[in-house]
Amino acid sequence: xxxxxxxxxxxxxxxxxxxxxxxxxxxxxxxxxxxxxxxxxxxxxxxxxxxxxxxxxxxxxxxxxxxxxxxxxxxxxxxxxxxxxxxxxxxxxxxxxxxxxxxxxxxxxxxxxxxxxxxxxxxxxxxxxxxxxxxxxxxxxxxxxxxxxxxxxxxxxxxxxxxxxxxxxxxxxxxxxxxxxxxxxxxxxxxxxxxxx
Amino acid sequence: xxxxxxxxxxxxxxxxxxxxxxxxxxxxxxxxxxxxxxxxxxxxxxxxxxxxxxxxxxxxxxxxxxxxxxxxxxxxxxxxxxxxxxxxxxxxxxxxxxxxxxxxxxxxxxxxxxxxxxxxxxxxxxxxxxxxxxxxxxxxxxxxxxxxxxxxxxxxxxxxxxxxxxxxxxxxxxxxxxxxxxxxxxxxxxxxxxxxxxxxxxxxxxxxxxxxxxxxxxxxxxxxxxxxxxxxxxxxxxxxxxxxxxxxxxxxxxxxxxxxxxxxxxxxxxxxxxxxxxxxxxxxxxxxxxxxxxxxxxxxxxxxxxxxxxxxxxxxxxxxxxxxxxxxxxxxxxxxxxxxxxxxxxxxxxxxxxxxxxxxxxxxxxxxxxxxxxxxxxxxxxxxxxxxxxxxxxxxxxxxxxxxxxxxxxxxxxxxxxxxxxxxxxxxxxxxxxxxxxxxxxxxxxxxxxxxxxxxxxxxxxxxxxxxxxxxxxxxxxxxxxxxxxxxxxxxxxxxxxxxxxxxxxxxxxxxxxxxxxxx
Numbered sequence: 001x002x003x004x005x006x007x008x009x010x011x012x013x014x015x016x017x018x019x020x021x022x023x024x025x026x027x028x029x030x031x032x033x034x035x036x037x038x039x040x041x042x043x044x045x046x047x048x049x050x051x052x053x054x055x056x057x058x059x060x061x062x063x064x065x066x067x068x069x070x071x072x073x074x075x076x077x078x079x080x081x082x083x084x085x086x087x088x089x090x091x092x093x094x095x096x097x098x099x100x101x102x103x104x105x106x107x108x109x110x111x112x113x114x115x116x117x118x119x120x121x122x123x124x125x126x127x128x129x130x131x132x133x134x135x136x137x138x139x140x141x142x143x144x145x146x147x148x149x150x151x152x153x154x155x156x157x158x159x160x161x162x163x164x165x166x167x168x169x170x171x172x173x174x175x176x177x178x179x180x181x182x183x184x185x186x187x188x189x190x191x192x193x194x195x196x197x
Numbered sequence: 198x199x200x201x202x203x204x205x206x207x208x209x210x211x212x213x214x215x216x217x218x219x220x221x222x223x224x225x226x227x228x229x230x231x232x233x234x235x236x237x238x239x240x241x242x243x244x245x246x247x248x249x250x251x252x253x254x255x256x257x258x259x260x261x262x263x264x265x266x267x268x269x270x271x272x273x274x275x276x277x278x279x280x281x282x283x284x285x286x287x288x289x290x291x292x293x294x295x296x297x298x299x300x301x302x303x304x305x306x307x308x309x310x311x312x313x314x315x316x317x318x319x320x321x322x323x324x325x326x327x328x329x330x331x332x333x334x335x336x337x338x339x340x341x342x343x344x345x346x347x348x349x350x351x352x353x354x355x356x357x358x359x360x361x362x363x364x365x366x367x368x369x370x371x372x373x374x375x376x377x378x379x380x381x382x383x384x385x386x387x388x389x390x391x392x393x394x395x396x397x398x399x400x401x402x403x404x405x406x407x408x409x410x411x412x413x414x415x416x417x418x419x420x421x422x423x424x425x426x427x428x429x430x431x432x433x434x435x436x437x438x439x440x441x442x443x444x445x446x447x448x449x450x451x452x453x454x455x456x457x458x459x460x461x462x463x464x465x466x467x468x469x470x471x472x473x474x475x476x477x478x479x480x481x482x483x484x485x486x487x488x489x490x491x492x493x494x495x496x497x498x499x500x501x502x503x504x505x506x507x508x509x510x511x512x513x514x515x516x517x518x519x520x521x522x523x524x525x526x527x528x529x530x531x532x533x534x535x536x537x538x539x540x541x542x543x544x545x546x547x548x549x550x551x552x553x554x555x556x557x558x559x560x561x562x563x564x565x566x567x568x569x570x571x572x573x574x575x576x577x578x579x580x581x582x583x584x585x586x587x588x589x590x591x592x593x594x595x596x597x598x599x600x601x602x603x604x605x606x607x608x609x610x611x612x613x614x615x616x617x618x619x620x621x622x623x624x625x626x627x628x629x630x631x632x633x634x635x636x637x638x639x640x641x642x643x644x645x646x647x648x649x650x651x652x653x654x655x656x657x658x659x660x661x662x663x664x665x666x667x668x669x670x671x672x673x674x675x676x677x678x679x680x681x682x683x684x685x686x687x688x689x690x691x692x693x694x695x696x697x698x699x700x701x702x703x704x705x706x707x708x709x710x711x712x713x714x715x716x717x
Contacts, residue, residue, distance in 0.1 A: 104437060152269050153271075153331070154268065155268045155272065155332060156271070156332055158214075159323065159332070159335045159336065160335060162214065162316065162319070162339060163335070163338055163339050165218075165316075166313065166316045166342055166346075167342060169221065169309050169312060169316075170309070170313060170342070170345075172309070173307055173309035173310070173313075173346075174346060174349065174350070174352065
């Protein structure tokens with residue numbers, strides 16, 4: 001019988017696998033595909049934890065917008081440089097950093113597993129899962145987010161809006177040039193298509 | 198919930214936000230109508246007026262005196278936030294007044310530049326009164342996004358773009374560290390407000406005083422002992438959290454092992470931007486350090502004091518030794534700023550109220566003298582045609598300044614002596630105030646290294662005076678004439694540097710009041 005725990009573990013295993021393959025693949029398209037699969041598995045996990053809104057947000061924003069952005073960037077670049085794998089030194093250095101940074105985290109987490117009363121092995125992943133639906137008295141996900149955001153985090157919300165305005169103004173002023181006799185960039189389709197391999 | 202006027206204590210910020218949006222709309226429409234219109238001088242003076250009014254509003258706001266926090270404790274209005282808000286508003290008001298004439302020479306004629314600086318000031322003001330990890334993170338992002346744009350604003354110069362990229366990469370890394378540490382803290386405690394951490398860690402404070410030890414000996418049951426062990430071990434999770442936050446903040450303050458970005462950024466970005474980064478932006482980050490480490494984690498101060506001393510001693514030595522060989526003035530000022538940051542961090546490492554007070558005093562003096570030095574760099578434009586736009590000065594460009602412009606050279610002398618801490622100026626008092634609490638809590642090694650490093654750094658300060666006054670050259674540089682109203686500011690600040698030495702009580706009282714407000 002396939003329980004929900006087993007599905008959880010299978011999906012998180014797949015998530016780890018696709019995250020590793022994102023780093024291992026040299027070809028950019030494959031790496032991008034594994035990135036998209038990462039996002040999809042994460043949103044699946046979110047669905048299982050009953051955060052439907054966050055899950056949909058993951059699909060919409062990450063795999064919808066950011067992956068498409070990456071795809072455009074790859075299309076613009078020449079995708080044929082394959083000498084990334086010559087730089088083999090990065091893998092051991094990365095492993096060393098990974099170990100140095102990951103061991104303290106594991107140690108901290110192991111305290112929770114061994115010493116505390118309620119945290120049984122892997123119980124803290126699934127066993128103490130609080131069903132949000134019962135807690136919030138049958139208001140839907142988005143309603144709860146809205147209520148919390150607009151009542152407790154008004155100022156935060158306003159500052160996020162200001163950050164967006166700042167980024168908009170900054171991007172427009174950095175990329176726009178108001179010089180009078182600037183060279184007009186024309187799209188010459190023949191030149192664009194006949195680029196060198 | 199209805200937001201009552203008693204709870205709305207961000208009038209200054211509200212005023213600045215509305216004026217930003219209003220001037221953005223007006224400027225966009227007026228430039229749209231006639232595209233050759235350059236508004237930078239008018240808008241700069243206008244924004245200076247706005248910030249002066251904001252300063253006035255902060256002083257006049259009686260709600261701030263109520264010491265009440267608003268927005269569910271996300272914004273706190275104690276004397277510390279009151280004092281630092283006024284400082285940030287006042288210095289950025291003078292900053293806008295000073296730069297208004299020099300924007301055209303730097304080819305920064307677009308009005309967005311000034312609005313972006315104003316948004317950065319807004320972020321810094323919010324940061325002074327932030328009392329919640331999430332709000333503080335957002336304000337850091339608001340100001341730092343503005344900084345990246347300011348650093349890379351000269352699009353035609355490769356250096357400026359390079360500086361902007363370095364700034365962006367390093368600071369976004371440090372923001373990521375802030376979030377990482379914050380997530381550890383949230384995992385430990387489940388709260389984000391600074392007050393809650395204060396309440397949570399009070400028991401550890403008592404444990405520190407030996408109270409908890411007795412409890413352990415008399416532990417009634419095995420269950421209690423187990424609980425005690427659990428708390429003690431999850432404390433290490435807390436340690437990991439606030440160490441990551443300290444790492445992030447020390448990158449932002451350019452403290453010594455993490456200072457390398459600041460040299461490139463200050464040298465490469467346009468001078469009015471690096472002026473802003475070096476002088477105005479530092480105060481708010483120090484307020485953040487005070488709030489996080491003195492309000493939240495005072496109970497576990499044994500864990501962070503060591504790192505504060507380590508970072509502080511590193512910074513003062515690197516700031517004083519590396520500056521010796523430096524001939525570029527902007528990089529020299531960056532080293533000097535690292536040096537000063539080290540002094541202030543050492544003052545904070547004492548974990549006493551006197552530490553905060555002396556740090557605030559030192560910060561005000563640092564801002565005044567740094568403001569004068571950077572504005573002199575901005576004022577001096579050489580008369581030769583091809584060099585008139587050169588703002589990246591070397592030490593040699595100041596040679597025989599005494600003969601060409603006596604006022605500026607004497608002002609420079611006073612500022613530099615105040616920075617190095619020579620008695621008839623207030624820099625001496627500031628350094629003394631740093632030393633006293635360090636000796637009081639018997640951190641003798643730190644006090645000794647402060648004295649040693651300030652000896653060494655005096656060399657490069659005095660070399661500036663020597664180059665400007667007593668150089669053995671025959672031909673000095675000629676400079677463009679200056680406006681009287683701009684020199685008025687220099688004269689006023691120089692007067693303050695002397696005045697505060699003979700009468701430091703007013704400033705001292707403000708610093709004392711704002712440091713004392715943290716106790717209650």
